[in-house]
Amino acid sequence: MTHQPVLSIQNLHVEYTARRGKVKAVRDVSFDVFPGETVAVIGESGCGKTTLALALVRLLARSAKITGGKVLFQGGKYSAPIDVLRLNRRQLRAFRWRNCAMVFQSALNALNPVLKVSAQVQDTARAHGEHDAKQIEERALWLFQQVRLDPRRVYDAYPHELSGGMRQRVLLALGLLLDPQVVILDEPTTALDVLTQRTIIEVLKRLREEMGFALIFISHDLSMAAELAHRIVTMYAGNIVEIGQVNEVFYQPKHPYTLGLMRAVPNLSGQRTDLISIHGSPPDLIDPPHGCAFAPRCAYVQPICHQQAPPLEMRATDHASACHFWDQLPILREMPALQPKAID
Amino acid sequence: MTNSTPILALEGVHKHFKAGRNTIRVLQDVSLSVTQGEIVCLVGESGCGKTTTGKIIAGLSSPTMGKVFFEGQDVRHLSGEAFNAYRRAVQIVHQDPYASLNPTQTLYRMLSFPLFRHRMVRTQSEARARVLELLQLVDLTPPEDFIDKFPHQLSGGQRQRVSIARALTVNPRLIVADEPVSMVDVSIRVSLLNTLSDLQRRLNLTFVFITHDLAVARYFAWEGRIAVMYLGRIVELGSAPEVTAQPQHPYTRALITSLPEPDPQLTRNKQRIGLRSEDIPSLLRIPNGCAFHPRCPWHVPTVCDVALPELARTESSSLAACHVTAQTAQHAAALAAQAQESN
Structure with missing residues (x-):
C-alpha cells in the first residue's frame, strides 16, 4: 500500500x-x-x-x-x-x-x-x-x-x-x-x-x-x-488500543482487551471452548483512570499500568498495540500460512 | 432423571392471533417435551x-389449540393450589433488562414482593436474608451493596442478574429465558451465560432458552438439545452438538453456513448454501406444504410445495421435518438393511 x-x-x-x-x-x-x-x-x-x-x-x-x-x-x-x-x-x-x-x-x-x-x-x-x-x-x-x-x-x-x-x-x-x-x-x-x-x-x-x-x-x-x-481497529474508552491486519489481530492479539473479546465470543464450528469474560465494566469517560484505561479490568496488569499510559506502538508488521506487556500475551492460534486476499 | 414423566410437554400446540380480518398463525402443531434438569434451546x-412458545410454556399465554402438560397434568385443568404451584415452578426471564425492572423499586422491594405474595417468608428480616441469598446466587456481590439500589444504578448486565434473581425467588424448577443475553455487551454476555449454567447445575433447574444466536445456543446447550423453528413450526430437533455439526434440515443448514464466525480464515472459507429467495414469507401467507420450500435449494416440485413434512428420523440422531432428508434417511436405512441381509 x-x-x-x-x-x-x-x-x-x-x-x-x-x-x-x-x-x-x-x-x-x-x-x-x-x-x-x-x-x-x-x-x-x-x-x-x-x-x-x-x-x-x-x-x-x-x-x-x-x-x-x-x-x-x-x-x-x-x-x-x-x-x-x-x-x-x-x-x-x-x-x-x-x-x-x-x-x-x-x-x-x-x-x-x-x-x-x-x-x-x-x-x-x-x-x-x-x-x-x-x-x-x-x-x-x-x-x-x-x-x-x-x-x-x-x-x-x-x-x-x-x-x-x-x-x-x-x-x-x-x-x-x-x-x-x-x-x-x-x-x-x-x-x-x-x-x-x-x-x-x-x-x-x-x-x-x-x-x-x-x-x-x-x-x-x-x-x-x-x-x-482487511484491518481491525479495537477501541476502548475512547482510545485505539490495537490496530492491525485482520489475521494478526484475531490470531495473535497484542492487547489484553482484544484478547478478552476474542475469548468471549462463542464459535459455531470446531471444538467448543470454554469462554472467559472480561470482568468489570468500562471506565467513566468524564474522569478516565490514570495510566492505562483498561488496567482495572486487565488480567495482565502490573503496577506500572496504573501510572503510565502505554503508547500505541508497532509490535509486528502493520500491527500496533497500546500495552506495556503486549509480548506476554498468549498466542490464540497459529497464524495461517495463507493471508486473506491482499488489497492493492 | 429417574422420573420418566417430562417436567413439561407441549402437544400439538397452535397459537393464532387475530389482526382485523386476518388470522396470523404464529404457532402450528408444536410438540416438545422437556425432562427435568434438561436445557432446550429454541432457535x-x-x-x-x-x-x-416460551410464553405458552410459562403460562403467560394459552394455546389456541393443543395441550400443555406440566408434570403430566394438563395445565388447563389445574386450579387453586395446583395452578399456583405450576405458576411458581415455571418462571420467565425477559430479554430487555431496561424494560423488565420497575424503576421506582429497590432490589429489596422487587425481590421481596413475590416472597411475601407466595408466603415464603413472614417477616422483613427473613425476607432480607433471603434476598441477600438470592443476590449472592446471581453473583451480585457483595449483596449488601446491591440490596438497596434502584435499577438505574446498575449496568445492563447487573440488571439482567436481578431479573434472574427475581425468577429464582419462588424456587422455580423450570426457567424460560427469552434472549437473556442479547441486549448486553460481548464481554458481559459470557459471564451471564456462565452464571446461568452454574445455577442450572447447582439448583438442578430445567431451562428453555430462547435465542436467535446459534453459537450462543450451542455454547449454552452443549449437553442439551436445540429446537430450530421456522414460521411457527419446529423443523429440526436434536442434541446441540449434532444439530450444529450435522444440520439435517436445509433451513438449519442455511443458518449455520450463513453465520459468520469469529475466525477470519474459517469464516471466509466456509461453504455456503444459496437460497432461492432472499425474503422470509409473511406469517399471513405461509406457503403451502413445507413453509421453507420457496427458499429451499433442495426444493422438489409437486412434493415440497404440496405435502407438509413431519418431524422424522434422519441419518443423524436428530429429527427433521424435510421430505428430502426423510428420503435420504429411508434410502440409507434400506441400504443398511440390505447390507445386513447379505451378511
Whole structure:
C-alpha cells in the first residue's frame, strides 16, 4: 500500500458536555484508510466507536465538540488532501454523500415514512446537484439490482411496504447513489436476521470490489469483522488500543482487551471452548483512570499500568498495540500460512 | 432423571392471533417435551414463534389449540393450589433488562414482593436474608451493596442478574429465558451465560432458552438439545452438538453456513448454501406444504410445495421435518438393511 490514504484521521479528540463535566468520548485517535480497504472498528458500547464515525462526517450532536485533530480526505475531485474539519457548510454538504456516505444503524427510522423510495432517491440526488431524473432513476434501479432487490417494485414502494432487511439494502443503495469514495456503516446488520445479514455481507463484498470504495464499519460483532475487514481497529474508552491486519489481530492479539473479546465470543464450528469474560465494566469517560484505561479490568496488569499510559506502538508488521506487556500475551492460534486476499 | 414423566410437554400446540380480518398463525402443531434438569434451546429468526412458545410454556399465554402438560397434568385443568404451584415452578426471564425492572423499586422491594405474595417468608428480616441469598446466587456481590439500589444504578448486565434473581425467588424448577443475553455487551454476555449454567447445575433447574444466536445456543446447550423453528413450526430437533455439526434440515443448514464466525480464515472459507429467495414469507401467507420450500435449494416440485413434512428420523440422531432428508434417511436405512441381509 504505497499510495495515499483516502482518509487520514490524525489525533482526533471529541468531547461531549454533560452536567458532571466533559465526556472524553474519542481521545487522540489516528489511523489511515486506503482506497478499496475495509476497516472494522470494534469495541463495546460506550467505547467511542459511533462518536468517531459521526465525527468523520461531522454529524455529531450539538453537545459534542471536536476539540482537536484532523480528518484529511483525498479523492474524488480533491487531488490534494483537504481537512474535513475545516470545510464550510457548503463544502461539507458537497463532501457528505458524494465523497463520504454514512449508512445508519436503524434502517427502520432512517427512511421518511411518508415519501416513496423514488422521491427519497430523487431528493438526495437533487440536493447534491444532480438534476437528470431519468439518469438518477436508472442508477438507482441498477443499485437496487446490485443489492438484490426487485428494482421496480422497491423504487415505487413506500418504506412500510418493505421488510427490515430490504430497507437496510435500500439505505445501502442510497448511500452509494453518488459513487462515494468512502462508505461508513454503523452496525450494518444488528437487528437483522441471520439470512438477511448474510445477504448484506455478500452484497457488500461484491459492491466494494465493483465500485472500489473504502469501507469503515463500526460493529460490536467480531464475526462480521472477521469476515469483511482487511484491518481491525479495537477501541476502548475512547482510545485505539490495537490496530492491525485482520489475521494478526484475531490470531495473535497484542492487547489484553482484544484478547478478552476474542475469548468471549462463542464459535459455531470446531471444538467448543470454554469462554472467559472480561470482568468489570468500562471506565467513566468524564474522569478516565490514570495510566492505562483498561488496567482495572486487565488480567495482565502490573503496577506500572496504573501510572503510565502505554503508547500505541508497532509490535509486528502493520500491527500496533497500546500495552506495556503486549509480548506476554498468549498466542490464540497459529497464524495461517495463507493471508486473506491482499488489497492493492 | 429417574422420573420418566417430562417436567413439561407441549402437544400439538397452535397459537393464532387475530389482526382485523386476518388470522396470523404464529404457532402450528408444536410438540416438545422437556425432562427435568434438561436445557432446550429454541432457535430461529424473528417471527418464528420462539417467544410465543416460551410464553405458552410459562403460562403467560394459552394455546389456541393443543395441550400443555406440566408434570403430566394438563395445565388447563389445574386450579387453586395446583395452578399456583405450576405458576411458581415455571418462571420467565425477559430479554430487555431496561424494560423488565420497575424503576421506582429497590432490589429489596422487587425481590421481596413475590416472597411475601407466595408466603415464603413472614417477616422483613427473613425476607432480607433471603434476598441477600438470592443476590449472592446471581453473583451480585457483595449483596449488601446491591440490596438497596434502584435499577438505574446498575449496568445492563447487573440488571439482567436481578431479573434472574427475581425468577429464582419462588424456587422455580423450570426457567424460560427469552434472549437473556442479547441486549448486553460481548464481554458481559459470557459471564451471564456462565452464571446461568452454574445455577442450572447447582439448583438442578430445567431451562428453555430462547435465542436467535446459534453459537450462543450451542455454547449454552452443549449437553442439551436445540429446537430450530421456522414460521411457527419446529423443523429440526436434536442434541446441540449434532444439530450444529450435522444440520439435517436445509433451513438449519442455511443458518449455520450463513453465520459468520469469529475466525477470519474459517469464516471466509466456509461453504455456503444459496437460497432461492432472499425474503422470509409473511406469517399471513405461509406457503403451502413445507413453509421453507420457496427458499429451499433442495426444493422438489409437486412434493415440497404440496405435502407438509413431519418431524422424522434422519441419518443423524436428530429429527427433521424435510421430505428430502426423510428420503435420504429411508434410502440409507434400506441400504443398511440390505447390507445386513447379505451378511
